[in-house]
Amino acid sequence: MTFEEARDYLLQKARALGLEAEVLATHTRELTIQAHGGKVEEITQAAQGGVGVRVVVEGKTGYAYTEERTPAALDWVLQEAHENALLQSETGGFLPAGGTLGQHDLLGEGLSAPLEQKRQAALSLEASLRADPRVRQVQMTRYSENETQATLGSTQGVSGAFRNGYALLLTSAVMGEGSSLKQGYEFDLAKEFHALEPGRTAQQFLHHTGRLLGARPLKTGRYKAYFEPKAFAQLLGMMGWFLLSAKNVLEGKSLLAGRVGQKIASEIFTLVDDPTLPDGLASRPFDAEGTAARRTVFIEKGILRTFAHNSETARKMGVENTGHAARSYKGVLGIAPSNLFVEPGAGVQMDSGIVVTDLMGLHAGANPISGEFSLQALGLKVEGGEVAYPVENFTVAGNFLELLTRITALGSELEWNPMMGIVGSPMVEVAELSFAGA
């Protein structure tokens, strides 16, 4: 049975049983080629997909999933989801009404290069890195690609499908100069294999990691901070998104609860999520419940406009659904961004402070419930408008909401980062933050 046939079979059975049901099927194909020591060390080819069912009975919601698409397996899934729903105590569940959403191909032929070229991409990235004598060890070099097809349907009329994917070059290596050693990583991500250039990725690695060699200790103090896009995107992807999710607001975990309409950030700060960007790596024509995609401005010139909602949170809070429902076939309904980004500004003029190039240990050192963060960072000391020298062994700490109010300038160029969702940011200048070092 194909995924579409499985969906139609399940919906027909559900109607016959008088159940409201929603079926989400996803199918992912992945290829990973790992190079090491001038040879292809590991190749993984994977195809994985499944069908997840959400049913609502008497206002109670139940879930079940299957990777096997036979009538027996699909019948089992429907019955389990039904029984799981009846066990729940919470009522008020419902499935949103919808319509035909069409078939969309956001990927096209972007990944259809010959295997040999992909293998060469991984090998040539590694070789370019090794050509620099400062590279002591290349720990990992990888080409990988991902192609996902999602199919959605419900007894309430929703029906649609889309396909998306990406190609990725990734490396992690150690550079050394004298006794100074720095481990760094670099990636390049695109919707087409041919948009990747191993030579460019290698140069970026050598620049980004090489400039940190010979780092000196940083004196503890308060400094102006210049977050590079990669560093700010990580902070935003983790802390910012957590605060904006209506699910967290309803569970009493978000510090932003009750603050819609208020000024929560600097007036130059605008935060947008746009699933309709033509080249967006996380673009989608509709969300996991079939709500059509549209651009959402979460923070406009410092003012909080809305939280991110799915149908359930929007109804509970009595507001408009922003179309941020997310669900894997194995999981339950949640909330996720698409292409989340900070609108670029007029540019940053550096005078003195610290350029924060990378942050580490976000899962342990950043607490989105309290908004507090204390993170190990890498960076550069800026003096008299110029980068003076690299610095190391320090942490940067503060409160994320306070940081948002102290943003004094934004860079003019947007860079995308895939580390914590697909998050875009320009360089972000923050008036003053606490740095702990020597």
Next chain:
Amino acid sequence: MLDEALVGDVLRRARQGGADFAELYVERWRRRALRVLSGEVKEATSGLEYGAGLRLFYGTEVVYAYTNDLSPQGLLEVAETLVQLKGQAGQVDALGRGGLDFRKAVAQGLHAPQVPFTAKDKRYRLERLREAEAGASVGPQIKQVQTNLMEWEQEVLVATSEGTWAEDRRVRTRLYVTAIAQDENGMQTGVMGPGLSVGLELFDRYPPAEVGRRAGLQALTNLRAKPAPAGTMPVVIGNGFGGVIFHEALGHLLETTSVAKKASVLSDKLGEKVASDCVTYIDDGTTPHGWGSQEFDDEGRPTERTVLIENGVLKSYMVDRLGSLLTGYRPTGSGRRQDYTFAPTSRMRNTFIAPGTTPKEKLFEGIEYGLYAADMGGGQVRPGSGEYNFAVKEGYIIRRGRIEEPVRGAMLVGKGPESIQKIVAVSDDLEMGPGMCGSLSGSLPVEVGQPHLLISEIVVGGQA
């Protein structure tokens, strides 16, 4: 689960690029999870997972692919892609040695459930969880109780180009209770989580109310516990889950995954004395209904009881197929993987220190001042050095041979190979405890175990 002719075709096709060996792993899982918090169902999920992994060996080079399109086209396509990816690396052997004359081995049902999952409805399960919750409410300080029930049914087929054909069925059930106690001084937790290769008779072997009660009592003990002292002192480690220390700090060092790369401090030490005389360490995949038991490993080899250390002397490692090729040691039925998305590596099953002869009470005699680590929590190990740190979940001070006041926050710190030299006495009360072990080939059910034992000195990291 799959037609024999199709399996033969896939294995033959897979070897056409010159691979010496091809293995097809097919599985079907049914999983259910039920989570109840303060009487209310917070999570009830069911899933059916179905997929196949294809592994090819070119000498000791391995390529792996997986799919859950198990149609003939889907499987043959995977074989085709692997061959293409690898390139024509060796001699093309179109006929394929073996691979057609399968020697079929089917599980005997040694760990088969007595009360199958279909025998009871979901209400029945919910009632048992509510009993566990009621059992955990041992005092007004117990503020919150969470109970979980996990049910797994896994059918597995492993077929190889050498003619192996093994079918296994694995059924596992686990109950997990977390009790949270709170008073004006803070919040503490107690947990109890029995699990076995059984069906719903788990509730007969471990009555839910009693499981809950033990979790509740542990939370209360920790609530009145004082911060643990710091220093080097003799430590008695409790039986059952206390064995987690040696699972991490010794067991992982005996897997060929690290031994073959010389990444283990215990590499190349067969026949050598590595522990004190009273230590016999065994990894047993055959324990009836053990949480980590199965009739075949995930490479299709019958599991066995492997004596790793006997009276202090290293007798065997845990060996999978690749480990055997790399080291020359005989495979021990230790190839395991979380599911079809992982290639197997050498892993533990039910690993324990064998019972000794010292009565438990004698262990404490003569200890002027020490720590009794009655129950252990999680920890970390670096296999290259054997360094470990483990949290004590329930601990007491030993003073002049007597178990006295409870302490919390104690951390045991040391090096595995040194600590096993310092085991001076082992009692006779062997017990096992279930856990999930994470490593290269994913997260797997294992049992850890030991009798009460005395370590002459160990560094205790505490607060006071």
